[in-house]
Amino acid sequence: MDTTRMRTWAEISLPNLEHNYRALRACIPYGCKFMGLVKADGYGHGAVAVARKLEQLGADYLAVACVDEAARLRSEGIRAPILILGATPPGEMELAAELGVTVTVFEESGALALSQAAGKLGRRAKMHIKADTGMSRLGFAAREGELERSAEEIARLCSLPGLEAEGIFTHFANADGDEEYTMLQFTRFLDLLSLLEEKGVRFPIRHCAASAAVLNYPCTHLDMVRPGIALYGHYPDPGCEGMVPDGLRPVMSLYTRVAFVKPLPAGTAVSYGCTRVLERDSLVATLPVGYGDGLFRQLSDRGQVLLHGRPAPILGRVCMDMCMVDVTDIPGVNAGDVATIYGEDLPVEQAAGLVGTIQYELLCDVGVRVPRVVLA
């Protein structure tokens, strides 16, 4: 695609996605299923392009956060199994069943609504049971003292008409930081599975490992893994770096194109609030990228971009649609030159660190007006 007329764009490398998919596959046992996470528009990368590629690569399952995200994938012709990880309101169960997507059930009312929807449509609806082993987000309580009651309830709901209890899962709260807590959660999950088995309830797909557990705790891989961030080429935590033998490659690079370059004398104020006053005669470039594109305003006076391979610090406040950078020390910068905001040579993790957040948030926040240029 021709980017010469684009102000700011995100390049999405499907070859890098494929590399990460294969590199992660190599970390899990043969026969273990692979669920590719494409929630939040594929972590900002563009869910449809990513889902299509994963489907083509042979991913067993896709996962989204809500029924609307699933509907979008189905309308674009994605036929792979899709799990809705979040809560589906009772009124949306029929849509989910119609789309043939799998619903997460974490309380009685959800199971009843799904069973009813299945009955109305005259077809079976797939569900995965969610157990809360310590994340305290969604799930049947799976703490000591509550396991037996939850197992009974789950067993009862699994026998409702029209439901196929295909899977059961839980989610770790701290798989990149706390081994003891992760193993406590894993033990609770296994205990719940044993109690269910005693009642004759077995699930073909038991899963709990997101990226951090895929890398840190092979014992948790069970029947399927659910990596998200690692698939997009980022380690869930700096401690995981080097844990994928083939390495991970960032799928997204964010670029912008210099709009204007001008010399400004020492003493000139730059951008809103005049927070930055130039200490020397400077060459200042204006970039057509701002917080409306996902360049966090907290990067004002702190972040940097790469121009001609060299760092250009952000000067003053990041505006909604533009920002200014110091190119005094970079010879030959002209309007039209490409600046890297994130990419292989300027990891998004660096900007995330400056903002005080995680790379996930910066990727998800790349704006809707930023075209995704997909490299096949």
Ligand SMILES: *Cc1c(COP(=O)(O)O)cnc(C)c1O
């Ligand atoms: C987002 C999410 C994942 C993926 O997490 P990563 O850290 O991106 O690998 C897996 N499981 C659930 C339930 C999630 O919400």
